[in-house]
Amino acid sequence: MKEYVKLIDGYDDVNKEVEISRRYGKDYRSEKGRTQRIIDLYHPDFIDFTVSEIIKESVTAKTFRLVPKSGYLPPFQAGQYINVYGEVQGVCTSRPYSISSSPRQRAYYDITVARIENGFFSNYLLDDVKRGDSIRTSAPSGSFYYNPLFHGKSSVFIAGGSGITPFMSMIREICDAGLDRDITLLYGNRTTASILFHDELDDLAYRYPDFKYIPVIAEPPMGYKGVRGFISASCIENCVDDVRDCTYYLCGPEAMYDYCMPELEGMNIPRKRIRKEMFSTSTDVTKAEGWPQSLTGSEEFTVKVKGKKDVKARSGETLLASLERAGITVPVNCRCGECSLCRVKLVSGKVFTPRGVLLREADVKFGYIHSCKAYPLEDLEIIL
């Protein structure tokens, strides 16, 4: 300290205070690990679970009940997902699944997995994972949930197929806790056989007058008495009392969004009243809006990864999947372009980024991409 400082008015008083508070002040060694412990109550880097039960929900779907090994579960908001890690055919990868159990019970998370055509990870879960197995997941995250500050009391849930899972968590919470909400669930399925949780939903609707459950079947069996077809504007208007006063939540396959969004827009539902879950199921990217006509999806390119080996990547597959197959681990959570965990810098080359990927302005400006939703269109050079 410079000598003149001692001549500043008030120096002696402040200096005395400094000396006293050093002597009697906080010993910060008592803080060791504290910040991390508090963060871990909400957002641990991962959670290790035991599969305590596997419940058959339909011919093609199972619920995996996950009990934390530590005995502690972070709180979550109904509608959020966990990313499930696993090694499948030698590839370390992951898939996000919405939690289907209620956030009000704190013993386990349920995830419900339906078989999909050419499923990779879902087949692994459905066929290989047994009761008592260990599973590692991320902490819950995602922004598809009810916000009491501006969503309003009346909700319309529009679900398609296994897109019912986040709604199960919401409906279970609302019914179990007796929350003051009005819910209409429009649940679209191709056939009655693919409906999940039908008996439970029926039972809840019977017991709770503020919850209406309406299955909508595209290809119903002969003599089916319920609602047929797709979840159209007229279907919604028939089932919902005051369509202008509701917030709409959508979760299902991309085809459902493509159909339902114009219907809702046709009803003049304002944008703020429509909440969509990002859906990560791999559809054929070559059919996406803006895909370059010259490419078929099967072209193979070389990706130079700084400091690592070169990787072969197909244009029709995400860069993330190609990296994972080559044994390169990229941190990832949502796998649908939202969370930005898998962000990498594109030094050279072009990628296709489908609609709906939430890039930051700075990322666009300086060439960063979300590898989970970036498809190589030529040879690339990236920095992880």
Add this chain to the structure above:
Amino acid sequence: MKTDNKEIVMPDYDAIVIGAGNGGLTASAALAQAGKKVLLLEKHNIPGGCGTSFRRGRFEFEVALHQLSGMGSGEKPGPLRHILKKLEVEDKVDWVEMDKLYRVVLPGRLDVTIPAEKEAAIKYLEERFPEEKEQFRKFYDFVYKYIIESFTVSRTPAVQVEREKFPLYFKYNLKSSQEVMDEFFKDPLIHLSLNVYWSFMGLPPSKLPFDILAGNIFIYLEFKPYHLRGGSQVMSTALTETVLKYGGDIKFNCGAERIIVEDGAVRGVVTEHGDEFTAPCIISNISPVRTYVDMIAQSLVPDEAIYNMGNSKVSVSAFTIFIGLDCEPGELGFKESMNLFYALQDVNDSFAASRRLDTDEDGFIVSCYTLDDPHFSPPGTSQVVVVCLKYGEPWMELPPELYHETKYRCADTLLRRVEEQFPGFREHIEEMEVATPLTHMRYLRHPNGAVYGFDQDLKDTGIFMQKKSPVQGLYFASGWVEVNGFQPTLTAGYTTARRVLKKMNGEGK
């Protein structure tokens, strides 16, 4: 080159920087630019620390920057512009100058908007407060004179610093903002109109050094408040471009777990993934608490480092609501981008609320970015951030089961207060995210979710601040060891790098 002699193994890097916040970024960029081999480690997946953004729906929310100080225009560049120019960031960013400092409202009693120009500010205040009319020019002249003295002192050899030459410095450097304001003004509403920068520093006027308040008043008037297109994330990412351009390595999703110390000097870092990197110099852009307590084996931390920290108190965190509106700002009556609303006329009283969960009495800021820059959100929308300062403790004590409902309850109170000022506000909300002190803790990994490092009261700022580490080769560059805010932390990283370079080149000590 391979060698069996351990003694002469070259370290992997000249310097390792822990944390890609403002200070870590400018330090890395400056070192890389000077030809040093730099490794920058960042726990998060993007650079910036507080200087970041996130996406929800069609909005990209600015996390921390409300008004950038020290930029100045191209014709009259401020100190920060010089640094950003040197670090090759100036031209990569579109800067937006603001012509108002801020608007202050105490409902029913005060509603003032201060222009960002000295003479205009004086004129405005003289008209608004005729009873103490003659004081404003005196006050601003005094602030300017004080700051020039204070600046000159820092550039003058210690032996030549004398009270006769720098009377204001010697009289006021260790006074609180409240003490000095009381010398000039009686009307508490004038105090409210002028002491606004307490909110940028996280301490009430009774504790905030006048030196810091004066610095803020001076720098924002002289060099205007600025914003940048795309938000602070653009500046943060632009700084990483400079690091990469000059051959620096950056590892995201890769926090430093341990600092290796041997014989009282740093030797390197072990990452969270278990990789070890060696360097004779480590710049910590993270909290000294984590640096000393969690990252260095306890037996290797000099007692002095822990003892000196006993004087420091972890600062306040923030409770923030990020809002995307589906209408233009004018539709709800927004006229100023930076608004500060109070419930009580004494800031020292309202600051007491920062120790509680409830948000009914806090002073709070409403920043409407879209007003200054229509590109800040999509056409026909607005981006608004509502923030009040809150200590982390009540949130840390909360049972996790009660977290979400508590968060919504506190946000609801604040939104009702916003709605009183801008009727119809809630009806236009399209996207929203609420961040609590625990959110800031999660992303910054600061103790108590602090957003202003250690409290910068009189005993822990300026002349009493502990910047130097007793561990050889360990440096700090952040708001934990410097004045807080974007300009000071960006500057801190840059000056720390210069200090390190001097030492590397054998000039300093």
